[in-house]
Amino acid sequence: MSTSQTMQNQTTHRATPDKEAIALLPTFERLGLDRITLVSTGAQAGRAYDQLVVARAWGFDTESKPTFKVGEQSDGPHILQLATAERAWVFQLHEPECRAVAADLLAFKGIAKAGFGLGDDRKRIIHKLGVEPQGILELNTVFHQRGYRKDMGVKGAVAVLFNQRFMKSKKAATSNWANARLSESQLVYAANDAYAAIRVWQALGLG
Template structure:
C-alpha cells in the first residue's frame, strides 16, 4: 500500500460532544422509493450509467436475545444526483439489480459492507464486485474514525442523524423520516468516498 500523507486534522478521534456541536445534515436531493418492477427497471438503468455509488442496507432490528438477525429490507444506492431506495422485502433483487451489485465497472462504497453483503446473500445468490468499505480504508491509513457518523464528521464537517436506525424497515409504507434517513446514509457514503479520493486514500 502506498503511504499517503494525511493532514493531522483527519487522523485524530472525534468526541461525541464535538460531533454533536457540528451542523446536522441530511440528503436533500431526489429520492426514489422503488417498490414495483417498472420502478426497479428504470432505477437500474439509471444507476448503470454511474461509476461510483453510495451503498447501504437497512434491516428490521431484532430485540429478542438469541433470535437470528432478519434479512435486509432495503438496499440504498446513491448516484451523483439521486438516491434510490429499493424495498427488497417487497420486490425481488432480479432484473438487473443483482447484476449491478456484481458489476466490476461500478464502485459501490459504504461502511460495514461485508455484513450487508452477508445479509443480501441470504436473499439471493450473486458475486459482489468492486465494493469498497470506507471503515477498512480509514483503518488501513491509521485514521481514528471508522463508522459512518464519525467519518462524516471527520471528512465532511457535519453530523448525520441516527434516530431512525432501529425503526421497522420491513414496513410496506416507509415514513418520510425513514426514507430521509436511508437516503442520507447512502449519499454520505458516496461523499466520504469522494473526500477520501481527494486525499489520495482510495
Template structure:
C-alpha cells in the same frame, strides 16, 4: 500555486461531533417497490462509476434472532434509490450492479450487508469498497459512519430512525431521508477521500 493539502483528524469525540452542524440528503429520493421501477432505476445506476451503498433491516429485540434485509440503498451525489427488498426481492438487474467490478459501491461495515443480501439472491460481490478499511490509509482511527462523516465531511448525521420498522407497509418521510442519507454519506466520503488522494499524489 500548489493547492493546500487537507489534513484529517484521526479521531473525533462525541462532544466534538455534537458541535458539528446536522446534515442530511437533500437530493431526489426514489422509493422502488415494483419490478418495473427496479428496471428503470437499474438503467440509471448501471451508468454510474461510484455509488454509496447501505442496507436496513427491521430490528430484532430477541437475542440471537436476526431479520432478513428489508431495504437496499444506492446513492449518487444527488439521487438516492431505496429498494424495498422485502417486497421485491433482489432481481437480476440489481444483482448485475452488485456484481459489476466497474461500479464502485462504497459503504461502512458492508460485510454483513452483503451477507444478508446474498441470502435473498446469491451473487458474487464486485466493486465493493469497505470505508472502514479505506480510511486507515488516511490515518483515521474512528470507523462508524457517523464519526467518518464528522471527520471527513465536517457534519453529523442523525441516527434516530435506525431502530424503526423497515418492513412497515409505508416508509415515513423521516425513514426515507435517514436511509438515503446513509448511502449518500458513504458516496461523499469515498469521493472526498479520492480527491484527497489526488492532492497527496501531486
C-alpha cells in the same frame, strides 16, 4: 527524528473525533424527499437500474428489520440503498422483480459500492439475494490505511472530511424496515446513509 519520520508519525496516528466534538459542528446537508426515489416495483427498479449503471460509484447500505428476541434470526436485508452524489434510490426487497434487479445491480462489475460496516451487509445479501456483491469498498478500511486507528463510521467521516455533523435518527434506525409502506423518516434515514457514503468516497479522492 527526520522530517519524513515526523510526517509518517503524523499520518499514522490520526484521532477520530469524539461525540462531544462532533455535536458542536454545523449540520451536514442531507438529501430531501425530492431527491430520493422509492423503488418497490419491477418497472421502478428497471428505471433505477438505467440511471445507476452510468455512475462510477455508488454509496451503498442496507437495512433489516430489528430482531429483539434471543436466538431470533433476521431475514434481511429488507431494503437496499444506492446513491450517487445527486440522488438516492431505496429498493424494497419484498417484491420479486425489484429484488432481482437489486441483485443484478450488486453483482454489476466495474462500479465501486462504497459504505461503512459492510461485512454483515455482504453476508446477508449473499444469503437473501443469492449473489456475491462486486466492487464492495469498505470506507473504514480506507481510513485505517490513512492513519485512523478506530473505526470511523459515517458520523466520524463526515466530521473529518466536511467538518460537519451527520444526523441519524435512533427511532428510524430501529424501525420496522420490512413494512410494506415506509415512512418519510425511514426514507430520509436510509437514503442519506448511502448518500453520505458516496460524498465521503468523493472527498477521499477515490474516483
